[in-house]
Amino acid sequence: MARMKFLCDAERCIECNACVTACKNEHEVPWGINRRRVVTIDDGIPGEKSISVACMHCTDAPCQAVCPVDCFYTTADGVVLHDKDICIGCGYCFYACPFGAPQYPQEGAFGARGKMDKCTFCAGGPEEDNSVAEVEKYGRNRLAEGKLPLCAEMCSTKALIAGDGDIVADLFRSRVVRRGGRPDNWGWATAYKD
Amino acid sequence: MKLIVFLLGAFLLTACYEDTDVTMHKAGVYKGKEDSHALSAEERAEVLKLRFNSVQTDR
Numbered sequence: 001m002a003r004m005k006f007l008c009d010a011e012r013c014i015e016c017n018a019c020v021t022a023c024k025n026e027h028e029v030p031w032g033i034n035r036r037r038v039v040t041i042d043d044g045i046p047g048e049k050s051i052s053v054a055c056m057h058c059t060d061a062p063c064q065a066v067c068p069v070d071c072f073y074t075t076a077d078g079v080v081l082h083d084k085d086i087c088i089g090c091g092y093c094f095y096a097c098p099f100g101a102p103q104y105p106q107e108g109a110f111g112a113r114g115k116m117d118k119c120t121f122c123a124g125g126p127e128e129d130n131s132v133a134e135v136e137k138y139g140r141n142r143l144a145e146g147k148l149p150l151c152a153e154m155c156s157t158k159a160l161i162a163g164d165g166d167i168v169a170d171l172f173r174s175r176v177v178r179r180g181g182r183p184d185n186w187g188w189a190t191a192y193k194d
Numbered sequence: 195m196k197l198i199v200f201l202l203g204a205f206l207l208t209a210c211y212e213d214t215d216v217t218m219h220k221a222g223v224y225k226g227k228e229d230s231h232a233l234s235a236e237e238r239a240e241v242l243k244l245r246f247n248s249v250q251t252d253r
Contacts, residue, residue, distance in 0.1 A: 002239035073224040076235030077242075083226030126227035144231060146241040153249050163246040164239065171252060 003059065003078035004121055005165040006152065007172055008051040011179070012159035015040055015050040019151035019160055023054070026122070026150045027139025033103045035119040036151055052151065052160045054119035055080065055101035063093035063102060077143065078165070079121040084137050087115040121162070122149040 015038050023029065023036045036054035057080045064072035064080060071086035072093075093116060094102040107114035124141030127134035134141060142150065152162035161168050217225050231238065 001235050002242065004242075069219065070222060070224050071226060073226065073229065075229060077238065081229065083224075086226045126229040129231060143238065143242070146238075146245055148242060148245055148249065158250065158252060161250050163250065164243060167243065167246055171250075175252065 001076060001078075002164040003166075004057060004123075004163065005078070005168055006054065006056060006121075006149075006160065006162045007168050008053070009159045009161070009172065009175065010049040010051050012157040013038070013050040013052060014157055014159070016156065019052045019155060022150045022154050023119070026142075027120075029117070029139070030105055033105055033117055035101075035103065035117065052155075053099055053101075054151070055097075055121070056099055057119075057121055062096040062098070066092045066096040068092060073126075075123060077121075077123065079123045079143070081120055081123060081125055081138075082116065082118070083126050084115045084117075089113040089115050091116075119149075122147070 017038050020034065020036050020038060024034075027035070029035055036052060038050055038052050040048055040050040042048045057078060059078065061072065061074070061080045064070075064074070067082075068090060069086050069088055071082045071084075072080060073082070074080050089104060091102075091104065091113060094100070094104070101118045102116045103118060104116055105114040106112070120138050120141075122140060122142035124130070124134045124144065125138035127137065129144040130141050142148065147153070149162045152160045155161075161171060219225070233241065
């Protein structure tokens with residue numbers, strides 16, 4: 001059975017933020033919520049690295065472990081999803097998540113938190129596939145349409161890849177072998193080809 | 195008149211019905227809605243594998 005995973009190749013990511021824009025547009029994510037974001041290390045310094053981060057759909061998800069109302073479930077594809085009708089917006093999952101994936105819309109007065117929102121691997125939620133309720137609560141269900149997450153599908157440099165973990169790992173391994181263990185976007189080999 | 199009042203009262207009280215079917219929490223058990231799909235997991239995996247090879251191939 002497939003186990004869906006994201007992988008961001010730091011040697012290819014050019015920090016264009018198109019994945020972030022695509023995600024927000026596809027799922028009509030409200031202002032202030034970022035299901036995906038690009039993190040840059042050593043920004044502005046030669047050799048800086050960027051990676052696109054969202055929910056990594058952990059096999060043994062800490063958010064799932066700490067949830068006091070057990071609103072999380074893992075699909076047969078290995079995607080970690082949650083039921084917003086059960087979520088109480090306590091924020092425990094945010095503290096547990098090492099990637100900062102859970103997001104909370106501000107609802108009501110005094111900055112009261114709403115129900116948690118996170119990347120769904122474009123797999124919607126427990127509502128009927130692509131029903132109005134599912135689209136409103138969780139966004140589009142591309143997996144049900146036989147498509148993979150839009151952020152990865154439209155990545156221009158193919159830095160962000162999403163799919164079955166085994167296939168993703170094979171692809172990344174072939175890239176690393178081709179590079180010879182060194183980055184291929186800068187350095188002598190790039191500057192002085194042939 | 196009494197009949198009208200009775201019928202009106204009965205009609206209005208129907209709105210006071212409350213579902214007493216409570217879901218009891220059990221630690222570590224997801225009791226939300228079931229996520230059903232048109233295709234089985236194996237069929238979906240095949241479809242998504244084809245999609246991966248057609249859209250996310252290396253360049």
